[in-house]
Amino acid sequence: MFTLSKSSPCGVYIKLGNMNIVPKQWSESNKTVYKSNEGGEGSRPNWLLKMIELLKKLIEIKSDSKSGANEALLFCAAWLEEHGQEVTVHENNGYLMLTAVKGQGNETLIWNGHVDVVPGNASQFAPVEKMGRLYGRGSADMKAGVAAMMMAFVELEAAALSRTVQLHIVTDEEIGGHNTSEWLVDQGFTGDFVICGEPTNLKIGLQSKGVLHMDLIFKGKPAHGSRPWEGQNAIESAMKFHNQLGTLPFQQEATPYYAHPSVNLAIIGAGDRYNVVPDRCRMSYDIRFLPGQDPNDIIQQMDGLAKKLEIDMEYKADPSTPALTTKPSHPYIESLQQAIRKAGHADPVLFGQHGAADTRYYAATMGGEGAIEFGPAGADWHGDGEYVIISSLFDYKAILSIQALS
Numbered sequence: 005m006f007t008l009s010k011s012s013p014c015g016v017y018i019k020l021g022n023m024n025i026v027p028k029q030w031s032e033s034n035k036t037v038y039k040s041n042e043g044g045e046g047s048r049p050n051w052l053l054k055m056i057e058l059l060k061k062l063i064e065i066k067s068d069s070k071s072g073a074n075e076a077l078l079f080c081a082a083w084l085e086e087h088g089q090e091v092t093v094h095e096n097n098g099y100l101m102l103t104a105v106k107g108q109g110n111e112t113l114i115w116n117g118h119v120d121v122v123p124g125n126a127s128q129f130a131p132v133e134k135m136g137r138l139y140g141r142g143s144a145d146m147k148a149g150v151a152a153m154m155m156a157f158v159e160l161e162a163a164a165l166s167r168t169v170q171l172h173i174v175t176d177e178e179i180g181g182h183n184t185s186e187w188l189v190d191q192g193f194t195g196d197f198v199i200c201g202e203p204t205n206l207k208i209g210l211q212s213k214g215v216l217h218m219d220l221i222f223k224g225k226p227a228h229g230s231r232p233w234e235g236q237n238a239i240e241s242a243m244k245f246h247n248q249l250g251t252l253p254f255q256q257e258a259t260p261y262y263a264h265p266s267v268n269l270a271i272i273g274a275g276d277r278y279n280v281v282p283d284r285c286r287m288s289y290d291i292r293f294l295p296g297q298d299p300n301d302i303i304q305q306m307d308g309l310a311k312k313l314e315i316d317m318e319y320k321a322d323p324s325t326p327a328l329t330t331k332p333s334h335p336y337i338e339s340l341q342q343a344i345r346k347a348g349h350a351d352p353v354l355f356g357q358h359g360a361a362d363t364r365y366y367a368a369t370m371g372g373e374g375a376i377e378f379g380p381a382g383a384d385w386h387g388d389g390e391y392v393i394i395s396s397l398f399d400y401k402a403i404l405s406i407q408a409l410s
C-alpha cells in the first residue's frame with residue numbers, strides 16, 4: 005500500500021517504474037500533428053490504448069465533489085503503485101493529494117494535475133470516443149493531463165534522469181487549490197520548474213495576470229428625494245468615477261502577451277428607497293493586472309482619480325495574487341520548446357493566460373517565475389461538450405518525457 009502521511013512528508017523514497025521509454029521510440033512514431041489526426045483511430049500502440057483506458061476510468065469517477073475527487077485520487081495512487089511507483093498520499097482538511105518522486109540531481113521538475121472537475125450532467129461521466137476525440141466531464145480539464153503525466157511518470161527511467169521529477173496530483177483546483185496545491189507548496193513541495201497540465205492545446209501558458217480585488221465605498225450626503233440638490237448622491241459619484249476609470253495610465257499598458265489589463269465591475273450595492281438621496285455606494289472591482297505592473301501603483305491611481313474628481317471615497321484592496329512572469333528565455337521554457345519540436349510540432353506557441361491556476365502557489369516561492377500551464381488539446385471545458393483530442397494526449401506525454409530526460 006502507499007504511505008498515508010498527514011504531516012510534512014519531504015524526502016519520499018523512490019522506486020523505479022517498471023517500463024523504460026527512451027525518446028527514440030516516439031520520435032519515430034510521433035510525427036503526426038494532432039490537428040491532422042482528429043479523424044481516425046489508426047493503429048494505436050498498446051501504451052496509448054492503456055493511457056486512453058486510464059483516462060476513461062478517471063472520467064467515470066464522478067469527481068465533482070470532495071468525496072468523488074478523493075476517490076479519483078485514490079484510484080490514481082493505486083494505479084501508480086500497480087505500476088511500480090511508490091506514492092505518498094497526503095490529507096489536509098479532508099482533501100487528499102499525492103506526491104511521487106523519481107530521479108536525482110540538484111534541480112526539481114514538478115508535474116501537477118488535478119482530478120476534481122466542475123459539475124456535469126450524468127451522461128458526461130460516461131466517456132464517449134468519437135472521431136479521434138474523447139468526450140466527457142474532465143476529459144480536457146484535466147484528467148487527460150493527469151493520465152498522460154501518470155503514464156509518462158511510471159515510464160521514466162529514473163537512472164537516466166539528471167534531475168528529480170515530482171508528480172503532484174491534487175483534488176481542489178476548481179475551488180481554489182487552497183487545500184491541496186497551496187498546502188503542498190507550504191509543506192516544501194516546490195521546485196525549479198512546474199508544469200500544471202491544464203488544457204492549453206499544447207501551447208505554453210508561461211505568464212498569467214495578477215489579481216487585485218478592490219472594494220470602494222463612495223460617500224455622499226443624504227437628503228429627501230424631492231430635493232436632491234440638498235444632498236450628494238453617492239451612486240452618481242460612483243458612476244462618475246467608473247466612467248473615468250478607462251483613462252487611468254495602467255489601463256493603457258500592454259505587453260507582448262497581453263493587449264491590456266482588465267477591469268470588471270463585479271458588485272454594486274446602494275440605495276433602498278425612492279425618496280432618499282443615497283449617501284453610500286459600494287462598488288467592487290476585479291482587476292487583472294499585467295506581468296510587470298505593480299498593484300500598489302494601480303491602487304494609487306484609483307485613489308488619485310477619486311481625489312482628482314473630488315469624490316469622497318474609501319477603499320480596501322487585496323492584491324494577494326501576483327502575476328506570473330516567466331520569460332521566454334527561462335531555461336526550462338527553452339527546453340520545453342525543444343521537446344515540442346522533437347515531438348513533431350515545428351512552431352511552439354507561447355502565450356499569456358488570463359485566469360489564475362494552481363501555478364500561482366508554486367510561483368510564489370519561485371520569484372513569480374517558473375510555474376506554467378501546459379496541457380493537451382481539447383475544447384469546451386466547463387461546458388456540456390467537453391472533449392480532448394486523443395492524439396494530443398500522445399504528443400503531450402512524449403513532450404513531458406523528452407523534457408524530463410533532456
Ligand SMILES: [Zn+2]
Nearest residue numbers: 145146177202
Ligand atoms: Zn483545470
